[in-house]
Amino acid sequence: MDEFGLIDHIARRARLRADVVLGIGDDAALLQPPPGRQLAVTADTLNAGVHFPAETLPADIGWKALAVNLSDLAAMGAAPLWCTLSLSLPQADAGWLEGFVDGFFALADASGIALVGGDTTRGPLSLSITAMGAVPAGQALRRDGARVGDDIWISGMPGEAAGALRLWQRGALAVRAPAADSGHEILRQRLQRPTPRLQLGQTLHGVASAAADVSDGLLADLGHIATRSGVGAVVQAGRVPLSSALRDALGADAARDCALRGGDDYELCFTAAPERRDALQALSSRLALPLTRIGHVVEGRGVSCEGGADTGHAAGYRHFAAQ
């Protein structure tokens, strides 16, 4: 199977949308943008050994590479439209590709995004995806809209992905196989198959004042909102929800640290005026997704954390951080 064979193999699985005038196979795809919408465009790369353990199953790699990009669309409140995939592989491997394609299209089909282009090259395993989505003009969830007095909210149960990574790092969890411990398996699924909060993001138009997805860690990503909005943020550590799976696996202190600082969660952190509390509780019920108020926006700068061991400015994971 050569380069063209790989592309064909992937292209055959691509489900088209009515707005895809011309898909994979020409110099470029031709797409019809939806009228009255703006495009949200994001690009994220995953490299083996940096962003996921090298032994990760190809299906999980396919799912996650798309999930991290869909999560960025979710954080803007955008509906998925199209994506491109650049896949570098050490060698053409039909079995690996079969698994990868299964995981990638399981999420692509569920989210409605169409793969419209890309390429395959020989090189160390790496996946670059650019995802495009549609938002009603002027209604995107940006990072720069937080106002003093807003509440700070988090979706779901943060820290579970980081918890799984800690278990894996200490040899207590295999990423390739289901864990015998059901709690460990919950954490493993959250690391390997994160759920981008697309429905939530598209429901937050006019409700949230600012939003970001939690990829670098809750405090770090909240810091991005605070910086862009020119405000400070106070998080009450005791309010941050901790799943029993995470607490049971790591104990309360480490669980809280994962929830505050762990990356790879892909939950949404957002701000909203206090008068939105009832609406957000109702939304939480409707989506069957926990939405938890964990702090508030203040004058000033940076993120402070009350009631936990951690205070001061938060730092997330940085690929090029000084040693």
Place this chain on the structure above:
Amino acid sequence: MDEFGLIDHIARRARLRADVVLGIGDDAALLQPPPGRQLAVTADTLNAGVHFPAETLPADIGWKALAVNLSDLAAMGAAPLWCTLSLSLPQADAGWLEGFVDGFFALADASGIALVGGDTTRGPLSLSITAMGAVPAGQALRRDGARVGDDIWISGMPGEAAGALRLWQRGALAVRAPAADSGHEILRQRLQRPTPRLQLGQTLHGVASAAADVSDGLLADLGHIATRSGVGAVVQAGRVPLSSALRDALGADAARDCALRGGDDYELCFTAAPERRDALQALSSRLALPLTRIGHVVEGRGVSCEGGADTGHAAGYRHFAAQ
């Protein structure tokens, strides 16, 4: 300089367009698509040691990574709008990045494309770009429109990039420094700083019946047009233009082989009805760009080459080709 510093450094150089509602710095960029247009979207990756010699200057890498994507837009007849860049680097290196950014933005600014997103990750040197452009609805230059009786045309002087690569492979050319021989330097520039034929592409609406850019080699890319159009193609080898720089460097036979089979040229190969000949000659004068009629479209399948040493179906460079 960490990951965020790298992104900031690149983002500071990004010139914005009026249709960029929100650029780098949020979860995604927000873009306003031009009304009445379709989007052309393409993605191409360059890996060090596979797509360019590892010792290539960072400024040339930046230029070329963007050029190969702009060339795909040119081949669709699209006007450049926006792009994303995923950059994997072995380590954060301010000097390398400075050079890269210089080359990248030299071409970005000249072509009018805006960098709107992307990421930097740690990994083997690799660049993935997704480029978006605009085409008048229904007027894109596709590969599937060639008709029996059409002429086959090539822009510019094909083979020069492949000629430079041959010189480099035999140790007769350094890719990092200007060549003492002025002819060699012409070839080196064509390999390192290819010119995407954007103006030509946007002028071929309603004139060309099909088009592709020459990245895999003239015969191979013409083969893609023939396959997608369900026709055959006959190339008269003696008509393919050979620059004196290429002939002087390699001799006539090797020069012709480079022109027919060499990749990395980024000229446009296109088909047009015979009644377009006068218009195309006038266009050639206006753009100061050679446009040469090199063959014609026939019934059947595949590409045949008359009057050269080569006949039969053409194969270009394939990254995953069997050894």
